[in-house]
Amino acid sequence: MKRKQTREIAIGSVKIGGDNPIAIQSMCNTDTRDAKATIEQIKRLEEEGCEIVRIAVPDMEACNSIKEIKKGIKIPLVADIHFDYRLALKAMENGIDKIRINPGNIGNEERIKAVIDMAKERNIPIRIGVNSGSLEKDLVEKYGEVTPKGLVESALRHVKIVEKYDYNNIVVSIKASNVPFSMQTYSILSNEIDYPLHLGITEAGTVWSGAIKSAVGIGSILSMGIGDTIRVSLTGDPVEEVKTAKEILKSLGLRRFGIEFVSCPTCGRTEVDLISIANKVEQECKKINKNLKVAVMGCAVNGPGEAREADIGIAGGKGYGLIFKKGEILKKVPEEALIPELLKLINEL
CATH class of the missing domain: 3.30.413.10 (Sulfite Reductase Hemoprotein, domain 1)
Incomplete structure (x- = not known):
């Protein structure tokens, strides 16, 4: 199958987009403030074949663990941040490889500019992640409900904020739990931008049911030639997410992982x-x-x-x-x- 050519983005030592292989991601379910436990889980993910890993960063204590976590792992580390721009700044100061944040949700222009300026200075990618469960009220009212077009408009709104400050080191994701909805959304989004796309079906379920749902959803979108990195979201051990992601890519002939x-x-x-x-x-x-x-x-x-x-x-x-x-x-x-x-x-x- 022919993949859409997107911009190449470097997340630490891993490149996505362009002609690069579709990268496998996961997210820790440890308390980020417990650096030792987080490092141990990431090492298990690395052994299974995870190529990029994300951690939750809910407060400054979690931010302060980033330096120690980085010292104990090999793969790029992504900070998942909501609303507080100071956490984004601190995470970047402490060596994070990518931040996941929606610029429109972190405050006024001055705060947005501060985050983008530091990301630009350090060449740290920003992942804009839109979720069907948190679509802006005005877009829900505009479309009458949560719709694929509404989610795409939300994502483009956040992209334009970053572009306004002359920065295009961007990755975009739009997550929903409904498979046909997700397929339609990513299809529309792919036609609108050339930034790398992060694929996933959110709230997919447990290891058994979630793996099936993710395989159908992510696999269908990939088969359309769309997607540059994937994360399978499962209620369980994150190692199972990596195992499932590898099988999805293998089944489509997009990656080879041994036998x-x-x-x-x-x-x-x-x-x-x-x-x-x-x-x-x-x-x-x-x-x-x-x-x-x-x-x-x-x-x-x-x-x-x-x-x-x-x-x-x-x-x-x-x-x-x-x-x-x-x-x-x-x-x-x-x-x-x-x-x-x-x-x-x-x-x-």
Whole structure:
């Protein structure tokens, strides 16, 4: 699919927009004032593949933790700030890599200018984040309710405030919990600006339901060629957000994160313990950093042909299985030897 070309923006060491890969983000659910706990969670996110991480900055104590947090992590750090311009200034003084703030909500012109001037001086991007749950009253009245056009108008209003002070180091997001609504909103927004877009479905739900909703929503918007960075919002461990984001990007062919694993859904022809085998192979494949496609199929009759696009795979029989490569059968082995033989061949490729 062809992505819309947006401006390139640098968030610390990570670039988004332009021809850069779609970056994966998450947000800590720790108390930012507890630097140690926040660093520990970010390290777990880094290990899973998170590329940008955001923290809540509700007060000056949280701002003062930024220096320590930055020392303990490798990926860029984003400050999530609402209303108080002084928190934005302090966060930037303490080395934050990006701020998420709506310029129109932080006070008078003097305060807005102070934040933008410091961002410009330090070349710190500003993410303008509009949420369907907090659309300005005048726009709700103008459109009769919260609408995609109203949200886009709100985002453009905030963008113009930043542009007024001759600054265009901007990222924009518009979050809603309704998937068709979000698709329409991002489609309109993408036609209006060339700034990088941050995608997400807000209040998506728990790890199970939220992952499905996010996959449908974010995946649909990405398939339209829209989006430069994504954050999956889940009620749970933020590490699960990163796992889900990686799978969304992998499924659309937009990023490669090690082995791509596929398996058949099983049927009445299956004569091996395919569910157990598939789960074990998938877990082992997560430990291997190779750009391969691995298939686990239940039927020795049709499996190799159905998964001929896989680099390597197995297909079960009755107490045995076939190992195949690009649809061509390599060998027949006992069921208990299927996983060891498959892993051996994967490591040899």
